[in-house]
Amino acid sequence: MKTDVLVIGAGAVGTAITRELSKYNLNVICVEKREDVGGDCSKSNSAIIHTGYDASPGSLESELVVSANPAYDQLCADLDIPFSRIGAILPAITDEQFAKLPEIKEKAMKNKVYDVEYLTREQLLQMEPELNKDVKGGLYIPRESIIDPFLFVVAMAENAVANGATFMLSTEVTGIKTENGKICGAETTAGYIEADYIINAAGLFCDDVAAMVGKNDYYVNPRKGQFYILDKNTSCKVNHIVLPIPTKLTKGKLMCPTIHGNMLVGPTAEDLTDKYDKSTTKEGLDSIREDVSKLIPNVRLGDTITQYSGLRANRNPEGLHIDTYEDLYGYVNLSGVRSTGLTNSISVGSYVAMLLKNMGLDMVWKENFISKRKGISRFHELSREEQDRLIKENPLYGNIVCRCETITEGEIVDAIHAPIPARSVDAIKRRLRAGMGRCQGGFCGPKVLEILARELNCETSDICKNNAKSYMICGKVK
Numbered sequence: 001m002k003t004d005v006l007v008i009g010a011g012a013v014g015t016a017i018t019r020e021l022s023k024y025n026l027n028v029i030c031v032e033k034r035e036d037v038g039g040d041c042s043k044s045n046s047a048i049i050h051t052g053y054d055a056s057p058g059s060l061e062s063e064l065v066v067s068a069n070p071a072y073d074q075l076c077a078d079l080d081i082p083f084s085r086i087g088a089i090l091p092a093i094t095d096e097q098f099a100k101l102p103e104i105k106e107k108a109m110k111n112k113v114y115d116v117e118y119l120t121r122e123q124l125l126q127m128e129p130e131l132n133k134d135v136k137g138g139l140y141i142p143r144e145s146i147i148d149p150f151l152f153v154v155a156m157a158e159n160a161v162a163n164g165a166t167f168m169l170s171t172e173v174t175g176i177k178t179e180n181g182k183i184c185g186a187e188t189t190a191g192y193i194e195a196d197y198i199i200n201a202a203g204l205f206c207d208d209v210a211a212m213v214g215k216n217d218y219y220v221n222p223r224k225g226q227f228y229i230l231d232k233n234t235s236c237k238v239n240h241i242v243l244p245i246p247t248k249l250t251k252g253k254l255m256c257p258t259i260h261g262n263m264l265v266g267p268t269a270e271d272l273t274d275k276y277d278k279s280t281t282k283e284g285l286d287s288i289r290e291d292v293s294k295l296i297p298n299v300r301l302g303d304t305i306t307q308y309s310g311l312r313a314n315r316n317p318e319g320l321h322i323d324t325y326e327d328l329y330g331y332v333n334l335s336g337v338r339s340t341g342l343t344n345s346i347s348v349g350s351y352v353a354m355l356l357k358n359m360g361l362d363m364v365w366k367e368n369f370i371s372k373r374k375g376i377s378r379f380h381e382l383s384r385e386e387q388d389r390l391i392k393e394n395p396l397y398g399n400i401v402c403r404c405e406t407i408t409e410g411e412i413v414d415a416i417h418a419p420i421p422a423r424s425v426d427a428i429k430r431r432l433r434a435g436m437g438r439c440q441g442g443f444c445g446p447k448v449l450e451i452l453a454r455e456l457n458c459e460t461s462d463i464c465k466n467n468a469k470s471y472m473i474c475g476k477v478k
């Protein structure tokens with residue numbers, strides 16, 4: 001097999017790079033060791049599209065986040081991705097925090113995020129009635145936004161496929177071949193792929209991939225972030241992203257609505273060594289309760305429907321790097337894509353395309369590039385008339401499988417046969433939210449399993465929850 005460009009990793013970053021490169025007359029393959037697109041970190045974050053107001057001024061991260069934010073309105077409209085500019089507030093509860101506000105605003109100005117504004121105590125309490133009444137004043141960052149992070153990656157991948165790119169899932173890169181200071185190709189679990197250019201977008205494992213070409217002059221440790229997700233009916237809600245005053249280590253623990261109307265509370269920031277430790281812990285969750293209740297005293301963590309954690313790829317030494325090498329033609333190494341990678345993925349895509357062009361790759365823009373993608377109809381968002389019409393066209397839309405989120409059999413079947421097919425119970429969950437509601441799949445889980453087995457023409461015992469061999473059924477009793 002031969003390709004012009006091989007992208008390693010189908011998280012937000014690798015997928016955004018693949019989509020960007022699919023705008024040009026190139027053969028592009030994105031290889032992903034998991035069974036689905038969506039990455040590791042890209043499916044376990046706060047789902048905020050940042051403005052970059054608090055980035056290090058003058059850094060590459062600042063440049064990429066600040067330039068990415070304004071692009072999301074058009075991108076999400078084009079690719080049918082749920083997105084909302086709800087804005088963030090940064091309330092100061094103590095005198096010490098209040099004294100830090102000018103410094104934060106100045107930093108925002110240095111990052112060219114000029115729309116950050118002061119808010120009075122009264123304005124804040126009007127915007128967020130659940131806020132701690134001791135609030136002294138704060139800042140408003142109007143373009144901080146929320147997105148569906150799962151559909152974001154799926155939509156970009158599907159659009160890249162529509163434009164000729166290939167995703168090879170369940171394909172792990174195990175080695176990279178170079179000759180005379182030049183990239184030749186990659187050894188993978190699906191065979192050797194000859195490639196002129198290789199982009200390392202392997203997230204948490206980018207140091208392992210870098211070691212394959214001797215460019216691991218850094219290492220990555222996971223920085224865990226734990227979260228609570230609250231029921232949509234919780235009585236204490238916020239309307240904006242409510243952020244604490246940041247510290248050096250982290251943006252801090254926040255509370256915000258998700259794009260689908262739940263409340264998200266977290267994350268922690270815990271430095272680890274084990275890249276597979278995605279557990280949630282009592283200590284971590286207790287620390288969220290302690291910190292967030294200082295901002296929102298009535299937060300009802302008893303309304304939790306699930307908890308999860310994600311691992312930020314923390315680079316040592318720190319900082320976002322997108323490196324090319326004079327002694328290794330054709331290789332681009334990404335590292336330190338840490339807390340803002342969901343946001344900056346799309347600018348990283350353009351940046352990498354520019355680097356490849358500078359290296360001499362002949363890139364001719366495709367005039368027939370398809371910029372739009374239509375997702376699966378979201379039945380519960382349609383009017384009664386539209387729902388009736390859809391059911392007449394396809395009666396499977398008349399069968400509600402997930403009661404909590406009102407997801408129909410028609411949507412599930414569409415996801416199974418989509419350009420990037422959903423083949424596990426969690427892949428369905430990430431695309432449609434079946435199983436993400438209050439009962440967490442207790443009711444719809446077995447039905448989704450049966451639909452998957454029927455559509456994929458296999459046994460229910462062949463269907464996995466998420467990753468390879470995560471079977472949910474071990475055999476028939478009767």
Ligand SMILES: Cc1cc2nc3c(=O)[nH]c(=O)nc-3n(C[C@H](O)[C@H](O)[C@H](O)COP(=O)(O)OP(=O)(O)OC[C@H]3O[C@@H](n4cnc5c(N)ncnc54)[C@H](O)[C@@H]3O)c2cc1C
Nearest residue numbers: 009011013033039041042045046048173203225310341343
């Ligand atoms: C708690 C937390 C909160 C966050 N909040 C936000 C936020 O609100 N906004 C924001 O913008 N960012 C946020 N982030 C950061 C953001 O999620 C990440 O920066 C981003 O998702 C990184 O994407 P990625 O594609 O680099 O990595 P990943 O999503 O981890 O994808 C890398 C992929 O590479 C694959 N891979 C690895 N090695 C190989 C190999 N050898 N062969 C083939 N495939 C391989 C992996 O399987 C994986 O799928 C947060 C992160 C965390 C953990």
